Amino acid sequence: MTDQTNTAPGPAHPTALTKVREVVFSSPIALIATVLVTIIVLAAIFAPVVSPHDPVRLTPSERLKPPSELYWLGTDAYGRDLVSRIIYGGRISLVVGVGAAVFAVLSGLFLGLMAGYIRWLDAVLMRMVDGLMAIPNILLAIAIVSLWGAGLWTVLIAITIPEVPRVVRLVRSVVLSAREEPYVEAAIAAGSSTFLIMRRHLLPNTIAPLIIQGTYICASAILVEAILSFLGAGINPETPSWGNIMAEGRIYFQINPGIVLWPGLVVSVTILAINLLGDAVRDALDPRMAKRGIDR
Template identity: 45%
Template sequence: MTTMASVSMPLVSGLRRLFGNRAVLLGTVILVVVILAALLAPWVAPYAPNKLSIVNKLKPPSMTNLFGTDEFGRDIFSRAIFAGRVSLLVSLGVVAISTVLGVILGVAAGFFRSLDAPISRLLDAMMSFPDILLAIALVAALGPSLSTVIIALGITYAPRLARIVRGSTLVLRELPYIEAAVAMGLPTWQILARHVLLNLASPILVQATFVFASAMLAEASLSFLGVGVSTDMPTWGTMLASGREYMNNAPWLMIFPGLAIVFSVLSLQLLGDGLRDFVDPRLAKES
């Protein structure tokens, strides 16, 4: 009991310090609302996302349709909630792929001196292209679909994580306990698993939140440009694209999907900034 209490006290105090930041608390609340709305979409949404009602097309927001209707009479509120599912699914997939690739490339470049130069040149070459252009090129090469968007964005954002991991690994590699482990003849995989990867968890977690936000915005951009997921699937980007023609007569077609993107990305940025300051308090003091 004493051991459990001693472990839980630092955890509680750490969470209290993290969520004592109002910006972090606000971002977390918004993100939880978005996630819950997406998970409970079939029960929260009053209508099916693709239910047509031509007689009710372009209706302004009302008690019947909270966010109004689009050019086909579909309920904007319902479509925005279901679109959140797609955005979260894509972002989670992108974070998973970019984290795996970034950790492998970053650790290999930072720990093995012979691999540093070629991997660093590869990362520099990938980061020399704007993210959205590289994503469009990959989607065009693989073919537009939900899975290819996830793969393309995962590859696009992997260099961001790889550079962070590489820099941290270069520092860790020179620490005395790492050198001692190498001198003792411990297997390389054991050194990487026990001493390197565990110490990389914090910077990876912080960077993953920023990648999550960037992936969400990139998915909306690809869908807006018509090179993202299938148009049969509601996304915030496709909703914005279809609402352009009616921007003057029915501005709600673009306002509400746009606000969904803004608040979702903002919540992740606030959470990421808070985690960064929590992991390294020196950054908070400098800012």
């Protein structure tokens, strides 16, 4: 007779996505932020379907109309529907926000890994990073746009460059801590290549902090793009963007303040929702935050 060994599997460890979902659905604020971000993103993606009017069609006879059944938020100085322009403006703002976050994270990840692991390269890269961080984001972005001219790609680059140093410092700090771990020292002693150590042992430690940092960069990029466009140094004026709408409406603020207030409110809600969503992701992926929640 053969003894049967009990091989029941142990409790499964929740994945990062599961942790994020649990935090989102357990917090009303995080759930509201998720819903708002989802609505804004879907409205931007399906703008041709949900927009009630053509956002660039000029109708001089309908200029500066108050809110009505035909124009829910009124019209601007050229007779264009404000709701449609805000919806289409979300496309530009979200492209800039997500694009800046992706480019900054990828560039900062590479440089941060190099600076944190290769000691002789650390001093050179970090002095360059410190020099860039000494320049305010807005001033550096305005200088880049002034040199290369207004446009989507110029604005995207101008917003991305000031964000890269912050990602570099974040990744470098994680790598400096991780490279002292026994498993990294064992890999070095085993003769593993630098590339293999970075990819297999150091890169996984940076994923969670980078996801969190990426949400904050996205929110910051949306705000900077609106500021640049409002100052006339961003997206071309004929392209609907939240900053352009406010810039064109500031002249008529006393006649129809909604031209400035409504897109400004959308910018504020979007940035707040993304930041709250980033906080939820941080609570889910950062063990220290999870531990504080248990202690409370």
